[in-house]
Amino acid sequence: MTIHTVLIVDDKADVRLSLKFLFKNNGFTVLEASDLAKAHLQIQGNSIDLVLLDMNYEFDTTSGDEGLKFLKQMQGVSAPPIIAMTAWSSINLAVEAMRFGAKDFFAKPWDNHAVLMMAKKHLALADIERVSTPINRAKVQSSSSASLLWHSPAMQQLKRQIDRIAKTDATVFLRGENGTGKTCIAQYIHQQSLRSGAFVGVNVAAIPENLFESELFGHKKGAFTDAKQDREGRFTTAAAGTLFLDEIGTLTLGQQAKLLRVLESHEFERIGDNHTHIADCRILCASNADFEQLIASAEFRTDLYFRLNTIELEIPPLRERIEDITVLAEHFIALHSKKYQLNPPTLTPAALAVMQTYSWPGNIRELSHMMARAVLMTENGNIGPSDLSLKRSHNEVEQANPIPALSLMTLEEAELKLLKMAMAQCNNQVEDAALLLGISKSAIYRRLEKFNIKTK
Numbered sequence: 001m002t003i004h005t006v007l008i009v010d011d012k013a014d015v016r017l018s019l020k021f022l023f024k025n026n027g028f029t030v031l032e033a034s035d036l037a038k039a040h041l042q043i044q045g046n047s048i049d050l051v052l053l054d055m056n057y058e059f060d061t062t063s064g065d066e067g068l069k070f071l072k073q074m075q076g077v078s079a080p081p082i083i084a085m086t087a088w089s090s091i092n093l094a095v096e097a098m099r100f101g102a103k104d105f106f107a108k109p110w111d112n113h114a115v116l117m118m119a120k121k122h123l124a125l126a127d128i129e130r131v132s133t134p135i136n137r138a139k140v141q142s143s144s145s146a147s148l149l150w151h152s153p154a155m156q157q158l159k160r161q162i163d164r165i166a167k168t169d170a171t172v173f174l175r176g177e178n179g180t181g182k183t184c185i186a187q188y189i190h191q192q193s194l195r196s197g198a199f200v201g202v203n204v205a206a207i208p209e210n211l212f213e214s215e216l217f218g219h220k221k222g223a224f225t226d227a228k229q230d231r232e233g234r235f236t237t238a239a240a241g242t243l244f245l246d247e248i249g250t251l252t253l254g255q256q257a258k259l260l261r262v263l264e265s266h267e268f269e270r271i272g273d274n275h276t277h278i279a280d281c282r283i284l285c286a287s288n289a290d291f292e293q294l295i296a297s298a299e300f301r302t303d304l305y306f307r308l309n310t311i312e313l314e315i316p317p318l319r320e321r322i323e324d325i326t327v328l329a330e331h332f333i334a335l336h337s338k339k340y341q342l343n344p345p346t347l348t349p350a351a352l353a354v355m356q357t358y359s360w361p362g363n364i365r366e367l368s369h370m371m372a373r374a375v376l377m378t379e380n381g382n383i384g385p386s387d388l389s390l391k392r393s394h395n396e397v398e399q400a401n402p403i404p405a406l407s408l409m410t411l412e413e414a415e416l417k418l419l420k421m422a423m424a425q426c427n428n429q430v431e432d433a434a435l436l437l438g439i440s441k442s443a444i445y446r447r448l449e450k451f452n453i454k455t456k
């Protein structure tokens with residue numbers, strides 16, 4: 001279990017002490033700072049997961065200017081999430097603090113349980129953000145392929161193909177956009193295979209150019225300045241198992257030549273070693289790149305491409321298999337609710353309707369993160385469209401909600417009709433209907449009043 005570190009920044013020792021007890025008793029590591037200069041030093045010198053920041057200090061006990069200045073300085077720096085606290089439950093100061101980057105706020109005196117829940121929520125959200133970045137994604141293993149869902153006809157057909165080829169030793173090239181499940185499918189192929197060794201995944205894009213050979217083939221102690229001891233490469237670790245090379249389209253021509261040699265001859269040498277080893281692993285690889293384009297521009301060798309794509313499988317993007325959305329969304333709601341020990345919220349039909357017309361640029365990974373956020377943020381037990389944090393372009397909104405063939409009518413009549421349709425589709429949830437219509441909350445309330453439409 002991860003132990004999170006919280007930094008409490010407050011000039012009042014009694015405040016620091018109470019919060020310190022609260023967080024220590026709940027399994028956190030606690031650091032303190034009695035002023036903002038010390039807070040800067042703590043942040044620079046330690047790995048801090050969350051900051052509780054008092055907004056007012058000795059010289060100026062009401063305006064919150066010092067806290068705001070600190071928040072401003074932290075903007076753009078990869079700082080931990082900050083929760084503002086103020087003795088003056090001034091809504092204006094809280095709003096200002098959030099405008100300057102605070103994730104949340106609470107007023108003193110506080111409710112211990114509420115503060116703990118707030119802290120846990122923002123730590124969980126920060127974890128989601130961290131895993132969303134490509135570099136961190138490379139380090140985080142995909143969740144077990146045992147929980148893979150194959151619901152849509154397209155995925156069921158893919159599964160039938162995979163089950164047929166899994167037991168052979170054929171090299172498989174998985175193509176598809178980011179987040180479509182290529183890594184999970186590679187793990188599944190390994191599980192279904194007859195290979196007794198390990199599944200070894202390597203994101204080749206994350207290996208620095210000068211370490212590529214050492215990483216894949218290994219090295220002997222003393223082979224180069226930093227080679228302090230013998231190291232086995234991934235080809236050796238994957239012996240009798242499967243080597244999964246992810247982001248294969250990012251290989252340089254030099255790296256491609258080295259890989260091609262081992263794929264053709266099944267032989268390799270560790271750096272600094274004359275002994276030739278036999279490569280005994282099945283190769284799976286994946287990419288989201290446009291390979292036809294890479295080959296046409298001579299950035300990827302044709303001979304290597306043909307070595308890699310004995311079987312080529314295209315994993316469809318989520319927007320092309322909308323039958324999977326409900327099943328996956330419910331799977332992720334259950335998964336994240338269990339993880340964060342919360343009651344699973346219900347996905348409303350209005351939210352689902354919006355999700356089915358969304359383009360899902362981040363595919364299943366985006367859906368998983370979206371459901372994690374919704375589980376953490378939803379307050380009334382229902383996930384509505386406004387809980388989804390969708391990023392739509394104007395065109396998408398238009399395509400998603402095409403205006404049904406309306407017979408000619410006045411603008412006023414059309415407005416009323418659309419308003420009623422949106423309210424009906426969103427179960428009378430005004431904010432959700434506003435989102436669906438692409439207008440602000442105040443704009444929809446104005447129109448509801450104008451047409452005398454009751455919301456309850």
Ligand SMILES: Nc1ncnc2c1ncn2[C@@H]1O[C@H](COP(=O)(O)OP(=O)(O)OP(=O)(O)O)[C@@H](O)[C@H]1O
Pocket residue numbers: 137142143144147148149150176177178179180181182183184185246288328364365368
């Ligand atoms: N069929 C599925 N059922 C359940 N979860 C899935 C499925 N496919 C993918 N996922 C989940 O979606 C997320 C992304 O999957 P994965 O990492 O395999 O995608 P990817 O295509 O390899 O992404 P990238 O191209 O960025 O490496 C993971 O959390 C994974 O568990």
